Structure formats: structure tokens, C-alpha cells
Amino acid sequence: MREITYRKIVAERFGGAEVLRTVRATLPQPPRGHVRVRVLAAGVGFTDLMARSGDYLLQRRTPFTPGYEIAGEVVDFAVDGEAPSWLEAGVRVAAALTKMAGYTEYITLPLWQLVPLPDGLEPRLASAVPLDYLTALSLIDTHARLKAGDTVLIQGASGGVGQAASQLGRLRGLRMYGTASAPGSRDVLARHGVRYIDYRHEDFEAVLREREPGGVQAVFDHIGRANLSKGYRILAPGGVLVSFAFSGRPGHMVGDTLRGATRLRLMNLRPGRRAAQSVVPWEMKSRRDSYRAALARLLDLAHRGEITPQIVATRPLSQAADVHAALERREITGKVVLTAD
Template structure:
């Protein structure tokens, strides 16, 4: 097995999109239990932008290659259990410590889940992180059931849309906050009652329709929204936080503060509060990760879940994609395609 020369995006210091640099690298033969993968498509998420700026708690060291999710083709495998994999197999993966903005990657076999026949690789790259987070929120932490009422904060975002789709499939009664143009129509397709948080008080709207309280609040904003959402819960209800917004330059501190607040909420009797941190969860439970991603890819193949691609750009234009996301110019998932 020969060495492979390739390109990848590297961030050597925290900053704006100009810090995304394309560099050359060389990859040796894969060690036992690993495979070399030629990357076909890599998903781009807002966590990548936070990591680039140094405002992401789970990625605070440079240099690193951003990107949590990819789809690629196995080139070759090291010795060891091949788990039914072979060269030429198309696979998807979610990476616990990023690294997807690259032409080639060496990955452990447990991370690689084969694509179902007929599923477009670019569409598949929109699935792993957002939909695994949705399953973590709904199943691992939320444990809500058919007919339960829930509030999805930021329902127009990637995870928010995934939660809306899975919630509709499970028969949840959903309320969703959003502000982007067209959010009302987008959420109506998933049977989500739209709340424009710029002009409406979400707490008042939910209380008006659910005077007895709701069973779940799914939050990625933090701050004062945590307390307001928690107050909406009926006895036995749960607030699940899966991310935190914060002040520029203070995101890490605000994230730590928000996580501590969620843990303190969980000490109160009668209701629950939980943190969903998918990068850590998939490392801790390989079986859950593989079974969940296999099921999600099958759902993408049969059209049960949405794989809306907002933009497809070459890997070398990663900086332009980050800028477009920061300006809120893209709807749907952005995907990078290496040469």
C-alpha cells in the first residue's frame, strides 16, 4: 500500500474565515482496525464556524481540520476485523474530534457505516451530525412519546429541522421558534406551530395553547431561554440542551455557564434537565452510533427524512462557505466536495 498525497483544510490559529488554509499532506498505509477513505462530501455546520473562531468548547486546540461529518469511498484497510467492509464501499461517518474537510482520511472501522444502495453521497453528507443529535435529544435524553407537546428552540436550523421531522414521524405536538424568511411554511410541512421569536413571546404563546405545561423543551440557545423554557414544563417534563449561543469572544465561558445551569436545574424535583453532547456520546457508545446512523441513512434513502442540500462547493472554497453561513445567505446544509 503506497503513501497517498492529498490536500486538507487546516486552521493554525483562531480567527475569521481567512484562517481556513489549504495545505498538502501525505498519508501512510492504515494501521490495524482502520481504513483510508477518499472523501466525496463533507457537511458544514455552525459548530465548524465556532471552532474556527476559538469559541467551541469541544475544540480548543490548533492546528486542526474542521468538519464533523463525511461520506467517502474506502481505499484500503489495515489488518484486523473488517466488519464486512472492503475497498470501494461507500461509507458515512461522524467524527468525534472533527477532521472532515479533507480529500482523504484515515478512520477507525467502527466509525464507518455503509451507505444504502441508491443514496446520493452528497445528500448522505447532510445526515450524520444533525440527525444523530436529534435522536440523542429525543431518545437518549428526552424520552418523549406520541402525543406529547414539545418546544423546539431554533426550529429552522439544521438540528431544529431534524427534530421537527423526527417529531412528526413520532406523532409529537410541536411548537418551534424561528425567524428566517419562509420558516412558517417550512415548519408547517412538519406540523410545527411556528413562533416568530422576534415579534412573539414564545413563553406566552405556548402557555396559551398548553396551560397545563409541555413534556419537552429542546434548546440550543441557552441564556435566559433556559429558565423560560424550564418554566413551561409540566410535571415530569424535560429540558434538553444540545448547544449554547453566547457572546462573541465569550462563547466558551457562556457555554460552561449554561452547562452548569442545566445541571443545577436537574437537581430540582419534579422535572428533568439534560445535556446532549453527540461527539462525546458516539465515542462512548459505538453500538448506539452505528445502529442509529445505519437507521438514519436508510430513512434518507427511502425519503423518510429530509436531505436538503443548500449549497455544494469545492473543498478549496471552504472559507467562502463559512462567510456565506455567517451572513445567513444559505438555507439547507452546505456540503464541500473534494477534487
């Protein structure tokens, strides 16, 4: 096995997009139980921008390489006992990461994190599946346990996680409301069968009280603060508020996350309704088999065209800083994929 020299993107300190630099590194031989992967594509999510600016509870140290999801091809591996039949050099794989590291040309990952791509699924498309769609599955299945006909409010339904939840919700036969505001959001939501609420001009609590007087079975929230109580109040008896971020106040997200998590726990002291928090990087670690089965199922759905990540731009890895800056200025809105230069 050879040593590999490669480039990766590093946030050398917390700050604006300019802190992202390309650095050279060497990838040592893989430790036992690990696989070296040449990364062909890495998804960019809002969480990466939060982490880079120092606003993300799960990334409190620099330097680090952003990125929670990749697709690539196996270079080599050091696996104890019998390797799974699919594992060989050149096989294409995807993974969600438990720790950010995805903006890179090469990566070493534990075998359990890798899922082989269905034949013919483009790595670029595959790299946009893991984080958003695993989060959506965690919301719908793990925490809310929704069934056909149930009604849900999806906050940020035009975003990466929101559209993933909308697409999976439609496949499940859910009745869905969604909040968004950007121009064109009404059409985006309508494509997924989601009723649109413009959060800048409408109060979602008032809208839901009027249209769903019996309450909704679930609310998926990524804003936090006042939204948590408002979401809780529109739940039907037995309903659940699932929080998947606390991103309503940029610059204060670490504190808002800690306070928000406490608030969810307090809500659970009251009977009748539930509150839960979805944190996919933690859930992956504690339920490895479920993670692998879920990602395999999602990649298969993507291959069959039943879910379609909405990739708005594909850029070379070396342009990661420009991509972050463009997303922050809202010159690009939506999912971006970084590909090997």
C-alpha cells in the same frame, strides 16, 4: 498499501473565514483497526464556524481541520481478526467524527465509526445526515424519551438540527412548536408540521403558557442563558429541558457553555422536572454500538426519502473559506455540503 498525498482545509489560527487554508498532507498507512477513506462529501455545520472563530469548547487548539461529518469510499484498511462482510475497497460509507477533521480529501478513521451507505444513496446527501440527525435522535430518544402525542418546543426549528428534529418528530407523531425568525421560516416549519413562533417578535414562554397550559413534555434549546429558565418553566411535571448548545452570545460561547452546564446540574437538584445536555461526539464514544445502529437507521430513512436533509448549496472543498464567509454574511442560510474538487 501506498502513502497517499492529499489536500485538506486547515484553520491555522482562530479567526474569520480567511484563516481557512488549503494545505497538502500525506496520509500514512492505516494503524490497526483503522480504515482509509476517500472523502466524497463533507457536511458544513454551524459548529464548524464556531470552532473556526475560537468559540467552541471542544476545539480549543489550532491548527485543525473543521467538519464533523463525511461520506466517502473505502480505500484500504488494517483490521484485526475478521473484517465485517461489507468492508472492502470501493464501498461507500458515512461517519460522524468524534473530533473535527471532515474538510479533507482523505481521512483515516477507526472502523467502528464507519457505516456503509444503502445502495444508491448519494454521498452528497449522506454527508448531510450524521451530525444533525444524530443530534436530533439524541434529543428525542436518548434524553427526552418522547412518545407519540407528546408535545415539544424546538428552539431554532428552521436550522440544521431543528429541521432534523422536526422531520424525526413528525415520523414519531409528536406535537411540535418551533422558534425561528428568518423570512420563509413559517412555511419551512409548516412543511414539517411544526407550529411557528417568531422569537424576535414573540415571547415563546408566554405563547406556550397560553397554548399549552399543562406544560410541554420537552424543550430542546441551543441558545442557553435566560432561555434555560424560561424553557424549564414551561415543562409539564416529569418534562425535560435538553440543551444541545449555548450559542446565544457569539464570542462568549465557551464561558456560556461552562456556566450553562452548571446551571443544568443545579436544575436537577429540584424534583419534578429534568434538565439534560446532549453532546453527540461524547455520546458516540461512550455508546459505539448505539451510534452505529442509529446512523444506519438514519441513512436508511434518508434513502427511502422519509427524512430529507435540506441542502441549499454544494461547493467544492477548495471553496470552504468562501462558504464560511457566505454563511456568516447570511448570503447562504441552511446546510452546505463540500464535495471533492
